[in-house]
Amino acid sequence: MTVSGKNSSRRSGGRSARIAQRGALVDERTITRTRQTGCQYHALSEPDILRIHEGALKILETVGMGVIGDIPEGANTMLEQGARLSDAGRILIPRAMVEDVLASTRREWTLHALDGERNLDISPDHVHFGTAGGAVNIRDFHTKAYRDTTLLDLYDVVRLIDTLPHIHWCYRPLIARDMPTPMDLDINTAYALITGTSKPWGITLGSQESVEMVTTMFDMALGGSGRFRETPCCHSVQGDGVPPLRYAEERCKIKEASIRAGLPLMIASAPQAGATSPAALAGTLVQVIAEALAGLVYAHAVVPGHPVAFGPWPFVADLRTGAMSGGSPEQALLSGASAQMGKFYNLPTSVPAGMADSKVPDAQSGYEKAYTTALAGLAGASMVHESAGMHGSLMSCILESFVIDNDMLGSILRTVRGIEVSDETLSLDVIADVNVNGPGHYLGHDQTLSLMESEYRYPALSDRTSPAVWEEEGAHDMEARARNTVVETLSTHYPDHISAKLDVEYRDRFNILLPKNTMKPGNGRWPQAAST
DSSP states (O other): OOOOSGGGGSSSSHHHHHHHHHHTTOOGGGTSOSOOOOOSOOSSOHHHHHHHHHHHHHHHHHTOBEEESSOOHHHHHHHHHTOEEOTTSOEEOOHHHHHHHHHHSOSOEEEOOSSGGGOEEESTTOOEEOOOOOBSEEEOTTTOOEEEOOHHHHHHHHHHHTTOTTOOOEEOOBOOTTOSSHHHHHHHHHHHHHHHOSSOEEOOOSSHHHHHHHHHHHHHHHTSTTHHHHSOOEEEEOOOBOSSSEEEHHHHHHHHHHHHTTOOEEEEEOOEETTTBOSSHHHHHHHHHHHHHHHHHHHHHHSTTOOEEEEEOOEEBOTTTOOBOTTSHHHHHHHHHHHHHHHHHTOOBEEEOOOOSOSSSSHHHHHHHHHHHHHHHHHTOSEEETOSSEEGGGTEEOHHHHHHHHHHHHHHHHHHHOOOOSTTTTOHHHHHIIIIISOSOOTTOHHHHHHTTTTOOOOSSSOOSOHHHHHHTTOOOHHHHHHHHHHHHHTTOOOOOSOHHHHHHHHHHSOOOSOGGGSSTTSSHHHHHHTO
């Protein structure tokens, strides 16, 4: 149910009109610019970082990586380059090998977009927030009951994200469970991303064959064969192992195919503290850093210098039940500490945050999302995945939450930007002028007027009116305002950056299962929601 009604227009123009007026005056990218390093928050001291680093190197040298299945090609290359096979069949990686890879790994690369203004510089000096995940349930917008996710849900989420400025890339947040085969899932996920947003994309692929098919689709979107390799506009969260400390043959093969196809990778390791990594948080950090380093060495053995993001993704298990807890304070600590380790290595680093345990966008959801994403950003993570829309510890997602979380992320980016201290911003002359010659306040001062749209952020969704005005305008809470935004966006915003000719080519060449009539205004789905 939306919040339109007679109360919402009692004040002249109303809240929406005031926001629209402001939007015409300021580009929020000047206030929440992403070229910020983070580092205001430290979960670990410098001695702690060194101990975890040394512990990870020792684990790789003495325990090494097991192998599920046969030894894959990249691991054989590692053995040729200095790793060795233990009597127990584990691949032991010497310190010198890890150090050589760390010294030669790329420190920065560009994640391109169909809209070049949305390109992202992935490096240790930038903090970005985006989606990821594999939700299998979505809260139905009409009934507010959870159900299985579908391809149409994915397309709706992608085009909603296309309009949200503080979600910098769209990694598929949910799995289209109505797809008949794994190949159909990969192809149609790629199609929903390509047609739904001109932001950078992200995808997880299920087979080597899917890698070839999907990168061909990306080539077509970019204008021809080989174009994706030149301007990669999609990345993949692609682990190569199964915690604790094991390479998995099939995953490694998919990763090798992705690397050879030019697909930038986020080399992920995702153990759960207390389940697939030690219950001691420091021990989990040692293991996850070792696993992420092992993944980095593996990628370097396949193609040296391939664009990758270091991806220690430690998760937390609620030890009372064994279930994952994405919104726990321990998750916030582990993600922040992992970002610090990436800073220590001077690598572009991804961590997970924003995965509320709450099942609805309530107070629990708000505080779980806020402290996990804020600490990750303030610790300096280059890419914070899972940062919007996710509930139920990644099992589910909610449309309204993407809108709410976008507003939250804009404010977090403002905190990451920090306070600029210079001779001008110290304002000594301004303070003297106002107090000696002026009216005793700063409201009309030239500095105030010049800085009000660059020093301060004004949230698009959060309400800062007085209680009286709030009640006069309908007394709508955050979720209700977000529902209005969802309806307004999804009833009108059908991206058309892909030509009709290219769409026909996709449908002729691939088994595209998203009905064409659902991809244009007037299909009845969202206007019907607006009238309920």
